[in-house]
Amino acid sequence: MSVQTWTFIIVGLSFALYIGIALWSRATSTKEFYVAGGGVHPVLNGMATAADWMSAASFISMAGLISFMGYDGSVYLMGWTGGYVLLALLLAPYLRKFGKFTVPDFIGERYYSQTARIVAVICALFVSFTYIAGQMRGVGIVFSRFLEVPINTGVILGMCIVFFYAVLGGMKGITYTQVAQYCVLIFAYMVPAIFISFQMTGNPVPQVAFGGILDKLDGLSTELGFTAYTAGSKTVLDVFCITAALMVGTAGLPHVIVRFFTVPKVKDARISAGWALIFIAILYTTAPAIGVFVRTNLLENISGKAYSSAPAWVHNWEKSKLIQFNDKNGDGLIQYYNEQTADAAFLQAAAAKGWKGNELVIDQDIMVLANPEIAGLPAWVIALVAAGGLAAALSTAAGLLLVISSAVSHDLLKKAIYPQISEKSELRAARIAAAVAIVLAGIIGIYPPDFVAAIVAFAFGLAASSFFPAIVLGIFSVRINKEGAITGMLSGLLFTGSYIIGFKFMGWPKENYLLGISPEGIGTLGMLLNMGITTLVSYLTPAPPVSVQQMVASIRIPKGASAASDH
Amino acid sequence: MNDKHLKKYWKKNLSYLLILLSIWFVVSYGFGILFRKQMDHFSLGSFRLGFWFAQNGAIYVFIILIFAYVYLMNKLDKDFDVNE
Numbered sequence: 214m215s216v217q218t219w220t221f222i223i224v225g226l227s228f229a230l231y232i233g234i235a236l237w238s239r240a241t242s243t244k245e246f247y248v249a250g251g252g253v254h255p256v257l258n259g260m261a262t263a264a265d266w267m268s269a270a271s272f273i274s275m276a277g278l279i280s281f282m283g284y285d286g287s288v289y290l291m292g293w294t295g296g297y298v299l300l301a302l303l304l305a306p307y308l309r310k311f312g313k314f315t316v317p318d319f320i321g322e323r324y325y326s327q328t329a330r331i332v333a334v335i336c337a338l339f340v341s342f343t344y345i346a347g348q349m350r351g352v353g354i355v356f357s358r359f360l361e362v363p364i365n366t367g368v369i370l371g372m373c374i375v376f377f378y379a380v381l382g383g384m385k386g387i388t389y390t391q392v393a394q395y396c397v398l399i400f401a402y403m404v405p406a407i408f409i410s411f412q413m414t415g416n417p418v419p420q421v422a423f424g425g426i427l428d429k430l431d432g433l434s435t436e437l438g439f440t441a442y443t444a445g446s447k448t449v450l451d452v453f454c455i456t457a458a459l460m461v462g463t464a465g466l467p468h469v470i471v472r473f474f475t476v477p478k479v480k481d482a483r484i485s486a487g488w489a490l491i492f493i494a495i496l497y498t499t500a501p502a503i504g505v506f507v508r509t510n511l512l513e514n515i516s517g518k519a520y521s522s523a524p525a526w527v528h529n530w531e532k533s534k535l536i537q538f539n540d541k542n543g544d545g546l547i548q549y550y551n552e553q554t555a556d557a558a559f560l561q562a563a564a565a566k567g568w569k570g571n572e573l574v575i576d577q578d579i580m581v582l583a584n585p586e587i588a589g590l591p592a593w594v595i596a597l598v599a600a601g602g603l604a605a606a607l608s609t610a611a612g613l614l615l616v617i618s619s620a621v622s623h624d625l626l627k628k629a630i631y632p633q634i635s636e637k638s639e640l641r642a643a644r645i646a647a648a649v650a651i652v653l654a655g656i657i658g659i660y661p662p663d664f665v666a667a668i669v670a671f672a673f674g675l676a677a678s679s680f681f682p683a684i685v686l687g688i689f690s691v692r693i694n695k696e697g698a699i700t701g702m703l704s705g706l707l708f709t710g711s712y713i714i715g716f717k718f719m720g721w722p723k724e725n726y727l728l729g730i731s732p733e734g735i736g737t738l739g740m741l742l743n744m745g746i747t748t749l750v751s752y753l754t755p756a757p758p759v760s761v762q763q764m765v766a767s768i769r770i771p772k773g774a775s776a777a778s779d780h
Numbered sequence: 781m782n783d784k785h786l787k788k789y790w791k792k793n794l795s796y797l798l799i800l801l802s803i804w805f806v807v808s809y810g811f812g813i814l815f816r817k818q819m820d821h822f823s824l825g826s827f828r829l830g831f832w833f834a835q836n837g838a839i840y841v842f843i844i845l846i847f848a849y850v851y852l853m854n855k856l857d858k859d860f861d862v863n864e
Contacts, residue, residue, distance in 0.1 A: 287834035
């Protein structure tokens, strides 16, 4: 059976599973819709959090990014995992004790201010919408490659599935489908990884096996004018700042934080973060191995070889234009090398060999998707990878959707504009908001702006420089007040926002980077700025009211956390 | 539940955070970034240690840190009788 047929079957089965779970877990109250009734078992919650966290980017793009970046790829590996330590130690248990439904809820009450709440809502909406744009696009791409349907059809199909289980089940439906999606995605990721590891090194454990070929890969890289794989080319300060911005940003993302509102007890919130990281780490410790294997394969078996005898997978991916070969010197051989290197001696030697420029352009997103084909695995495994990529994208999209819909129905409607709204009407509003958000997300997926990746970097920078400091300072200091928090959040936002917009969208030259820090890393400085200003302004203005100080004291103690509802 | 008792609980919590977050910082920013070149002089199997910490090792330590925190806090909650 062809890949396409297998894909229809496996993806179809996985979708049937998600729909079944959605029917079983219909939400009947706002508590169920927003926080799954608060009764999700911590291990299952950890699995759902892992699926929610690992988006299309983690599943499809990350290993490819690392394979092209080498050591520099560590910013993603550490950046997207280290934040969970911050979540477990500094946020999750206290927010669970706080016991309400959303992040803007916490900001609004801790800083006793509707202004603060609205600022938080705007940030949450912006962060979530930008993130979701990337997911819907990812869904479209997977569909188009494996099911050979147009990208837009794929986006619409994805929208329908998410619509069904998110609108019906709310957080309850989303959580349990995420558990299923985690199982699908981790199986789909690991099977090809283990096979390739075994084929290339004789060792089926990727995390152990990839060490042995690093020296060879370094050699292969430098021979072709690339920096050594294990060396990297970013400055130490930039790597530091990007990693920090990603870690802190992770801990400030509303759709991640809200995952800790759904467990029964405070201590469950702590351990759930631990389980989430274990489930995430299975993929994240494998990704660098995949990066190394696929890169080695590329440099060893493709570069310099005759185009006509290139393996089938190269030609397959050429069809979707994700690999492009252009025989610039007409010798029928594939020259793949770094024509932009600063090494003049290398370029001279290349010219002497008759090389007339790099001939192979590879989209880094295909590294994971092509993995099973490279390893010569059967068609059903390839179809499984498609199902895994879809699981990753849909699970994240659903989590984001929940944040958007609750921001509208709970934070705006119930808490700000129309407090007398009945529970039933609020639930209906939440469902309508989710439906509208899905349609908008789908439209962004069909007509994506060019700068989706840059916008996601923006989302992290924002979370790092506005949410994270506001929440952490709110928990750990009683003196921080609303004037401090609002000025701090706005300063962090403005500083980080203008830096990113300037350099990424308005073309400011790279030489002007502050201390050589790229826009991806500026959130770290934004966070420090926020903390400084928040503290300064707080001490110059009156302390928070006693009721708020008591609230802070109470969230520091687990006893008295609101009970979960029956499941 | 008297105030001094709760203050002691909170202080103990903060001390745990300080220690665990220091390890968090050292293992990722320290071994994996700032002192990576120095760490690379050592090996773990066929990996250079700095590179290994940056790409795999820090993640393993993160997991241990979270579970260490869970264990310490469960004990602390019990000792100070602030359990749910």
